[in-house]
Amino acid sequence: xxxxxxxxxxxxxxxxxxxxxxxxxxxxxxxxxxxxxxxxxxxxxxxxxxxxxxxxxxxxxxxxxxxxxxxxxxxxxxxxxxxxxxxxxxxxxxxxxxxxxxxxxxxxxxxxxx
Amino acid sequence: xxxxxxxxxxxxxxxxxxxxxxxxxxxxxxxxxxxxxxxxxxxxxxxxxxxxxxxxxxxxxxxxxxxxxxxxxxxxxxxxxxxxxxxxxxxxxxxxxxxxxxxxxxxxxxxx
Numbered sequence: 001x002x003x004x005x006x007x008x009x010x011x012x013x014x015x016x017x018x019x020x021x022x023x024x025x026x027x028x029x030x031x032x033x034x035x036x037x038x039x040x041x042x043x044x045x046x047x048x049x050x051x052x053x054x055x056x057x058x059x060x061x062x063x064x065x066x067x068x069x070x071x072x073x074x075x076x077x078x079x080x081x082x083x084x085x086x087x088x089x090x091x092x093x094x095x096x097x098x099x100x101x102x103x104x105x106x107x108x109x110x111x112x113x114x
Numbered sequence: 115x116x117x118x119x120x121x122x123x124x125x126x127x128x129x130x131x132x133x134x135x136x137x138x139x140x141x142x143x144x145x146x147x148x149x150x151x152x153x154x155x156x157x158x159x160x161x162x163x164x165x166x167x168x169x170x171x172x173x174x175x176x177x178x179x180x181x182x183x184x185x186x187x188x189x190x191x192x193x194x195x196x197x198x199x200x201x202x203x204x205x206x207x208x209x210x211x212x213x214x215x216x217x218x219x220x221x222x223x224x225x226x
Contacts, residue, residue, distance in 0.1 A: 032212055043118070043204055043217030044157075051212070088155060100211040101170055104157040 002027045002093050004105035012111040019063075019078040021108050023091030026072060033074040034092040034102070035065055044090060050074065061085070086112045117141050120205050120218040127195060128226055134191045135221045137205030145169075145211055146188035148180060149204040151220070157204070163188055164211065195225045 007022040025031055032051050036044040048059025055067040065076045074091060091105040118139045127133055139146060147170075148160040161180045162170035168180070177193045192199060202222045206215040 034214075036215075038155075041219070043206075043219045044215070045217070046214045049214065090157065094212060096212075099170065101159055101162070102215060103159075107155045107157075 002031070002095060002098055002103045004091050004093050004103055006089075006091050006105035006108050008108055009106065010109045010111065012113060013081045014113045015083055016080050019076070019081045019085065019110065021076040021089050021091075021110065023065075023074045023076065023105060024072050025074060025091070025093040027093055027095045027097075029095045029097050032094045032100070033065075033067060034094075035059065035063070035074075035076050036090045036092060036104075038088040038090065038107075040087075047076070047089075081110075081112050083112050083114065086110055116218075118205055118207055118216050118218040120203075120221045122221060123219065124222050124224075126224045126226065129195055129197060131195050132191070132193045133195060133223070134189055135203055135205075135223070136187070136189045137218060138187050139205075139207040139216070140186065141207055141209075141216060143207040143209050143216070144185060145208045145213075146182065146185075147206040147208075147215065148188065148190050149206060149217075151202040151204060153201070161188075161190075169211075192223075195223075197225050199223060200225045 005024045034049045035047040038044045050067045058064045094100045094102045145164045147162045163182045166182045182188045202220040205218040
């Protein structure tokens with residue numbers, strides 16, 4: 001069965017610092033991997049996704065993530081944090097064996113200090 | 115125009131009542147979903163419909179009944195509400211089963 005683990009329920013960085021949000025997944029077949037962002041009192045919005053092909057995926061707002069099969073990871077990074085990046089971030093996985101049902105991690109709250 | 119819209123946005127009700135949440139998408143998508151987000155922000159899929167046909171039905175009490183009158187609508191009816199049903203319910207849609215999900219803004223249900 002698929003699962004997603006997000007290390008760290010809260011991550012705090014200074015404005016301008018590197019953002020690194022960790023995500024590890026388990027899937028018995030090639031996964032589809034996603035990062036979603038949720039701003040307060042809003043629904044989730046897709047940041048980026050990996051399906052096939054290039055393992056480094058670029059998304060909106062300067063975020064990117066790298067699929068590393070050997071590490072079963074899909075960590076999210078951004079070189080320089082902005083105050084507007086403060087939000088809840090969710091990693092998610094789906095695959096053909098589960099009828100592409102999207103399984104979410106528990107989320108990581110990103111706090112950006114001025 | 116809002117792509118995925120849910121009503122109501124807030125719902126406060128007593129235990130034992132029956133309530134419905136409506137969802138409409140104007141994206142022309144074939145697949146719609148209901149997710150539940152609990153107080154710890156954990157998101158769990160409840161149901162998924164593809165072209166009005168139920169394709170995912172997670173382990174959800176049968177007090178929850180989805181209804182899809184057409185491809186653009188997926189409503190959620192909840193009978194005999196319990197305290198543990200308090201959560202934010204998100205509707206979402208996607209073009210196909212492995213596509214990007216577009217979420218509504220959520221409906222916050224509080225059961226007293």
